[in-house]
Amino acid sequence: MNSSDFHPFIEFLHADLGLSTEVVELAQKQQALLLNHLPIILWQYGLVTLTQLNTMFDWLENAPASDQISPLS
Template identity: 45%
Template structure:
């Protein structure tokens, strides 16, 4: 199964890796689940326990500022 990402996803993944220090393995897991759940990546990260509420807030703030 191929996991596709667009340029906004790549920017978000860079933020997650560099700022929140999520592992590549955790991000790959969330992207894999997105193929099936079709949910927003930040919510999937939280749903699967890969980020806590504080980190989720940081992600949402980052996304808001990117608009």
């Protein structure tokens, strides 16, 4: 899966949660198998608050199917 497949979520992380490109890239490097783990990785490394983590889960739950991130095939 390439980065364009989860671009809407990355945009959400930048625009709505104010996460820097560096923070998101760090989490992406740690995440090799499932992109769905990105929110947990960000939280695990202390890069987002629990409130931000919950906001990410809310976004993922309510995002249109075309904006959803999905596991690698």
